[in-house]
Structure formats: structure tokens, C-alpha cells
Amino acid sequence: MIEIKKFLASNNISVVALLETKVQEKNSSKIQKKIGNVWQWIMNYECSPRGRVWISWKHAVVLVQLLHKTEFCIHCTVATKNGLFSTTFSAVYGLHSVDTRRPMWREITNFNSTVTCPWLVMGDFNAALLAADRVNGNAITEGETKDFDSCMDSSGLAELKSCGSYYSWSNKGQGNLRICSRIDRAIANALWHSKFVDAVVDYLPPGISDHSPLVMSCNIHLGGGSRPFKFFNYMADHAQFLDVVRKGWDVSCPRSGSMLKVWTKLKAVKQGLKELHHKDFAKLDERIEGLRVDLGQIHTPLAACPTDSNVQQSERECSETLKKFLHIQESAYRQKA
Incomplete structure (x- = not known):
């Protein structure tokens, strides 16, 4: 004892x-x-x-x-x-x-x-x-x-x-x-x-x-910890979404139990989607504010020379990216609501 x-x-x-x-x-x-x-x-x-x-x-x-x-x-x-x-x-x-x-x-x-x-x-x-x-x-x-x-x-x-x-x-x-x-x-x-x-x-x-x-140890998340995984609908429109799901679902499971197979595959899919979200959608509000600043900075030389094709191209690309992320932000807000 x-x-x-x-x-x-x-x-x-x-x-x-x-x-x-x-x-x-x-x-x-x-x-x-x-x-x-x-x-x-x-x-x-x-x-x-x-x-x-x-x-x-x-x-x-x-x-x-x-x-x-x-x-x-x-x-x-x-x-x-x-x-x-x-x-x-x-x-x-x-x-x-x-x-x-x-x-x-x-x-x-x-x-x-x-x-x-x-x-x-x-x-x-x-x-x-x-x-x-x-x-x-x-x-x-x-x-x-x-x-x-x-x-x-x-x-x-x-x-x-x-x-x-x-x-x-x-x-x-x-x-x-x-x-x-x-x-x-x-x-x-x-x-x-x-x-x-x-x-x-x-x-x-x-x-x-x-x-x-x-x-x-059972106190891992007792003080808050990281946010739980949540699937946002806008991720389904990502070009790599189906590939990530397919890759996760194709993982092998060492045991034959059907329940463990499903659990292992879902866990692999979740991990892949978390990585995809972190790479392309993390800190969404900060990205949008950054794009607004970039677009404002592009408009200054464009006002001085409205016919500059390179600046026009930059404006188009930045504006399209901003619209894309605003659409994603709106989709997230709708889902949370």
C-alpha cells in the first residue's frame, strides 16, 4: 500500500x-x-x-x-x-x-x-x-x-x-x-x-x-482549450473538398469491426477537413479586412492612371477574392444563426 x-x-x-x-x-x-x-x-x-x-x-x-x-x-x-x-x-x-x-x-x-x-x-x-x-x-x-x-x-x-x-x-x-x-x-x-x-x-x-x-489526464479541455470541429457548408464548394473526403474515407483500418471502421474513417475525414479549413479559411474576418485594405491601396494608383492595365488586373483579382470571402462569411453567419 x-x-x-x-x-x-x-x-x-x-x-x-x-x-x-x-x-x-x-x-x-x-x-x-x-x-x-x-x-x-x-x-x-x-x-x-x-x-x-x-x-x-x-x-x-x-x-x-x-x-x-x-x-x-x-x-x-x-x-x-x-x-x-x-x-x-x-x-x-x-x-x-x-x-x-x-x-x-x-x-x-x-x-x-x-x-x-x-x-x-x-x-x-x-x-x-x-x-x-x-x-x-x-x-x-x-x-x-x-x-x-x-x-x-x-x-x-x-x-x-x-x-x-x-x-x-x-x-x-x-x-x-x-x-x-x-x-x-x-x-x-x-x-x-x-x-x-x-x-x-x-x-x-x-x-x-x-x-x-x-x-x-481528463482535464485537457476543462479550461477551455481549442474549439470543437464544426463543418461549414461553404467548404463543400472548395475545389479540393471531394479529394479530401475521398482520401480520408480510403484510410485502412487494422481491425475488422464495422463500427471502428466507420469511426476511423470519419476521424480521418475530419482531420483532412480541419487541415483544409486551416489552410484556406482560417481567420476569415482578418483576411477580409486585409483584402479591403489591399483594395483601397490599389485604388490610389488607379485614380492617378485609370488606364494602367496591370493595376486594373490587380483591382479585378483583389475585388473577386474579397467578394468570394464575403460570400463565405455570409454563409458562415447564416449557418451559425
């Missing part, structure tokens, strides 16, 4: 899920007191005598409300007391065989039907998702991954961006006897991904544990 207490303090954690604690229920309160009285707790001893899932939070900062407990999951809502952040959160612990994990996949899939807001699922799934998720040991088979893949597809969940170590667990073996796997993950629904676009999960060094702790 000393290591956990130090980890929570050094990483400024406000909400934590502890999995497979191996603490008997009668001893749980002693452990929690050692961590500190600033933390409140939810555990699943009623569903699992081994209390495999604990959730704790700093009650001065965060409000947590229990939604549902099972042997594999604790579902709750998490919200900051300042009202700037809220999500549905599920802490998950998967059992050690394909058959014993199937009730967990059903639980996650069924819970999805009740969620109408951003939903984050994190934990030790004890299951690989991709063929590259293990080094040494037995090769990963489709039988190991298909339930996880199907659960994510049917629940509309996709993995969050991550940094740090790729593999989250090892058997601590020496040399070629060391087996490493990626069995701990953070996944979320489309509402989460669209609201917290810059969230990154950090896979930290495991220390004395055989698992890497996963740490994610």
Missing part, C-alpha cells in the same frame, strides 16, 4: 481503480485507512468474495455515483465538483480463460444500451485484442480475440491513443522466458472520443508489479 499511496500522490490522481487486490474483505478498511481519509471507496465484494475491483476517489474534488456492480465490473458516474467534467466510467477485471470472460463481454455489451453520455472503460481485460499483443509464449489465436473484438464492435467502443510501453503485463521471466502482453486497455464510446479528442493514456513502468499502471 505504500507504493500505491506514493503513486497516487506523485501522479496527482483523483480517481483510481485497483484490480485483483487479493485483499480479504475484513482487511479492506485497514488498507484504505493507510492510503488516507481523503479517499472514498466502492468495492465489489458482494459480487466477488475476493473483491477484485476497487474504485476510489478524492471526495473533495470528485463526485462518484455507483450505477451497477458485477463480479467483473463496477459501473459509475464520475463528475468534478466544479461541474466542468463528467463521464460514465467502468472499471473492468477479466478472468483468466476465454469461457470465464464471456459473461464480462455480455455485461459490457448490455450496459452499453443504457449509456447516453461519454463512456470510458478501463482495466485488466486479461485478453489480447490484436495478433501483435504478445511477445513469446503461445501465439495469439482468433479464438482469444474474437470475443473482445465483437464486444467492442457491438458496443461502439474504440481504443484511446496511448504512449509509453506497448505491453502492459509480463511474467517477469528472464531472457527468452519473459512473456509480455497487452491485456490492459482504455476504450471509450464515440461520445467520449469526440469530446476528449486529445486524451492520451500513459502506460507507465510497472515498478514492482507485473502490470503497468495506466494513467489518463
Whole structure:
């Protein structure tokens, strides 16, 4: 518990899920007191005598409300007391065989039907998702991954961006006897991904544990941050619009799940359109004012020599560009209204 207490303090954690604690229920309160009285707790001893899932939070900062407990999951809502952040959160612990994990996949899939807001699922799934998720040991088979893949597809969940170590667990073996796997993950629904676009999960060094702790900062946009993406109708008239959409929609997706394919393609299209908007439409009001100034400066030599063809050409080009951007500005105002 000393290591956990130090980890929570050094990483400024406000909400934590502890999995497979191996603490008997009668001893749980002693452990929690050692961590500190600033933390409140939810555990699943009623569903699992081994209390495999604990959730704790700093009650001065965060409000947590229990939604549902099972042997594999604790579902709750998490919200900051300042009202700037809220999500549905599920802490998950998967059992050690394909058959014993199937009730967990059903639980996650069924819970999805009740969620109408951003939903984050994190934990030790004890299951690989991709063929590259293990080094040494037995090769990963489709039988190991298909339930996880199907659960994510049917629940509309996709993995969050991550940094740090790729593999989250090892058997601590020496040399070629060391087996490493990626069995701990953070996944979320489309509402989460669209609201917290810059969230990154950090896979930290495991220390004395055989698992890497996963740490994610949820305060990325709490202070304002960048504007959310909005598609303006005038972009559809851009000469490169269809090419950008086609390029984004043609990106390949490493997994076969139809929901993730759609999500990946839409994300690629959005990124392409953001880049196009930044290149040709950013700071629209400033561009218009600049063009008005340019046009005024052109009229001075034109008044002195009205027949100068070069100045006439400059006037025509500047005037047409100004009219184009005024039309774009009017279209944007109409859409906002």
C-alpha cells in the first residue's frame, strides 16, 4: 500500500481503480485507512468474495455515483465538483480463460444500451485484442480475440491513443522466458472520443508489479482549450473538398469491426477537413479586412492612371477574392444563426 499511496500522490490522481487486490474483505478498511481519509471507496465484494475491483476517489474534488456492480465490473458516474467534467466510467477485471470472460463481454455489451453520455472503460481485460499483443509464449489465436473484438464492435467502443510501453503485463521471466502482453486497455464510446479528442493514456513502468499502471489526464479541455470541429457548408464548394473526403474515407483500418471502421474513417475525414479549413479559411474576418485594405491601396494608383492595365488586373483579382470571402462569411453567419 505504500507504493500505491506514493503513486497516487506523485501522479496527482483523483480517481483510481485497483484490480485483483487479493485483499480479504475484513482487511479492506485497514488498507484504505493507510492510503488516507481523503479517499472514498466502492468495492465489489458482494459480487466477488475476493473483491477484485476497487474504485476510489478524492471526495473533495470528485463526485462518484455507483450505477451497477458485477463480479467483473463496477459501473459509475464520475463528475468534478466544479461541474466542468463528467463521464460514465467502468472499471473492468477479466478472468483468466476465454469461457470465464464471456459473461464480462455480455455485461459490457448490455450496459452499453443504457449509456447516453461519454463512456470510458478501463482495466485488466486479461485478453489480447490484436495478433501483435504478445511477445513469446503461445501465439495469439482468433479464438482469444474474437470475443473482445465483437464486444467492442457491438458496443461502439474504440481504443484511446496511448504512449509509453506497448505491453502492459509480463511474467517477469528472464531472457527468452519473459512473456509480455497487452491485456490492459482504455476504450471509450464515440461520445467520449469526440469530446476528449486529445486524451492520451500513459502506460507507465510497472515498478514492482507485473502490470503497468495506466494513467489518463481528463482535464485537457476543462479550461477551455481549442474549439470543437464544426463543418461549414461553404467548404463543400472548395475545389479540393471531394479529394479530401475521398482520401480520408480510403484510410485502412487494422481491425475488422464495422463500427471502428466507420469511426476511423470519419476521424480521418475530419482531420483532412480541419487541415483544409486551416489552410484556406482560417481567420476569415482578418483576411477580409486585409483584402479591403489591399483594395483601397490599389485604388490610389488607379485614380492617378485609370488606364494602367496591370493595376486594373490587380483591382479585378483583389475585388473577386474579397467578394468570394464575403460570400463565405455570409454563409458562415447564416449557418451559425
